[in-house]
Amino acid sequence: MKFGERVKAVRTSAGLTQEQFASRLGVTRQAVSNWENGRNLPDIEVVIALSKTFGISLDELILGGEDMTHDSGETNSMADKLIRDGSEGRWMRMSLAMSVVGAVLIVVATVLAVVATNSVSYVDASGVLHEDFWLVPVSYACAAAGVLVLLVNFVAQLRRRKRMTGSYRPAR
Incomplete structure (x- = not known):
């Protein structure tokens, strides 16, 4: 599962619209839409807030409980972004x-x-x-x-x- 799909799963399991979800994280609805559609990725501060607010571990949120490489050989874009940001x-x-x-x-x-x-x-x-x-x-x-x-x-x-x-x- 890609990062955007995990964000959408967290939002829908909480029973929130994109607007409500965005409001709880202090971002715009467009930002949430972009994350869910894979057009953009949030900053680490937002990922941590999402983790705390919705009670999901950072490992599950970033890596999806999987290794950094999926079966298809595709790398995890969120993990790659965090590595690039740190570097x-x-x-x-x-x-x-x-x-x-x-x-x-x-x-x-x-x-x-x-x-x-x-x-x-x-x-x-x-x-x-x-x-x-x-x-x-x-x-x-x-x-x-x-x-x-x-x-x-x-x-x-x-x-x-x-x-x-x-x-x-x-x-x-």
């Missing part, structure tokens, strides 16, 4: 972390460059030169590392977009 969430968190690290490295490089520019070098009474010479190369290294991290993140995003949509154009 997408992990990818977005990693990409955000890389962007933050790259930006922080560039900010540190900028601060070090400003400090190096404004630092005073002097020769003390014993003839020793006091200079913060290390600030300049460390600043360059931080800037290069920050740009590299941002560039790697950008290329990874382009490759992921191409793999998912088949082109580098933004998905609409």
Whole structure:
């Protein structure tokens, strides 16, 4: 049984119309119709609400009490969607972390460059030169590392977009 058929079975066994069912879940009747007809799948939050509201286990609702592959070899679209959503969430968190690290490295490089520019070098009474010479190369290294991290993140995003949509154009 497909996910849409399971949703319809839950709704009809509760004796509800699509409108009543939608109202109890906080969605539109059209959303319920789309789920039941296999045109769309709900988000995980809605699936959990459906499970709690109608007392059906998530295993039964998502997998139908079966393995993820049916006799016909067809995969379970709801389980596939949940796997894709989880993967997408992990990818977005990693990409955000890389962007933050790259930006922080560039900010540190900028601060070090400003400090190096404004630092005073002097020769003390014993003839020793006091200079913060290390600030300049460390600043360059931080800037290069920050740009590299941002560039790697950008290329990874382009490759992921191409793999998912088949082109580098933004998905609409």
